[in-house]
Amino acid sequence: MPSPAWSAQKHPWLAAFTLMAVVAAILGALLADPARTDGWRMLHWLCKPLATMLILRLAWSARPALSRRYRQWISAGIACSLLGDVLLMLPQDLFVPGLVAFLCGHLCFLAAFLADSRFAVRPLWLLASWGCGAVNLWLLWDSIGAALRLPVIVYVAVLSSMGGQALARAGMFARRGDAQAGSARRAAIGAMLFMLSDSLLAWNRFHAAIPWSSLWVLSTYYLALWWIARSVQRDDTLVEAGAAQ
Incomplete structure (x- = not known):
């Protein structure tokens, strides 16, 4: 029985x-006029959440999935990231709500x-x-405002736990x-x-x-989202093993 192809191969479009x-989202962010809402800014606002929505669609359409539960949790995480995208890209200061959205995603x-x-x-x-997260937080500590320190500590703890568990599971x-190793x-x-992305964002926002x-x-x-979405797909060896039983 031939193994099903991954969703991106089934739907190259x-x-x-x-x-x-x-x-387009990256170009819009790079070329937008920081002093006004121009066409490049509008392009960024349109394409940033659109790209995340498309990655969410890729994750949800992966067949066969590692498990239904796994697909649901990964899709929920990408959906929370989508909400965080919208909150953080708007001109209002919605950093804490955006942080909470990504926290829920992690x-x-x-x-x-x-x-x-x-x-x-x-372990x-x-x-x-955890050590990488703690060192990063320590280096940025003096640059983080007092009101943001507790939310940032919680966020770093959850982010580093997610990353550490992903590495532990892969190992x-x-x-x-x-x-399931792949x-x-x-x-x-x-x-x-x-x-890495969140560390770059933190250094750019809080330090210089x-x-x-x-x-x-x-x-x-x-x-990051692309690779996490790709993890929903079961590997060929797992599909073939299931078909042989």
């Missing part, structure tokens, strides 16, 4: 539109990763992720030679890219402006 939306991703592995299944990976499946590895890549920050933050962000 969806992957192509996603790439175009990502490029909790959803964490719930997905816990669907088939216990928390801290390989060294989790400790390493567990790889060590066992499990058929999916877990894709999820771990996405989680690490999410941590990073040249071409929109390029680095958005490219790593969309790559």
Whole structure:
């Protein structure tokens, strides 16, 4: 029985539109006039959530999924990210609501990763992720306003827990030679890219402006969502094993 292709291969137009939306969102952010709402700003406002919506569609259409529960939690996490996109791109200061939206997204991703592995299944990976988050927070501490310190601490704790669990889960499946190892590895890549994107965003917001920050933050962000969405798809070996039973 031939193995089903991944959703992007089944629907190449969806992957192509996603790439175009990502490029347009980044160009709009880079070229927009910071002093006014011009055409480039409108392009960014349109394409930033559109790209996330298309990635959500890719995750939801993946067949066969690793599990229904896994797909639901990953899709919920991407949907929360979509809400965070909208809140953070608007001209109002909605940083805390946007932070909460992404916090909920990371909790959803964490719930997905816990669907088939216990928390801290390989504790060294989790400790390493917590350590990276703590060092990053310590380096930025003096630049973070007092009112934002508690929300940022909670966010970093959840983000680093999500990243650490993704790494621990990938390590567990790889060590066992499990058929789910490929999916877990894709999820771990996405989680690490999410941590990188959020670190770049934090340094740009709290410490000093990073040249071409929109390029680095958005490219790593969309790559993170892309890899996490791809983790919904079961690997060929897992599909073939199921078909043989």
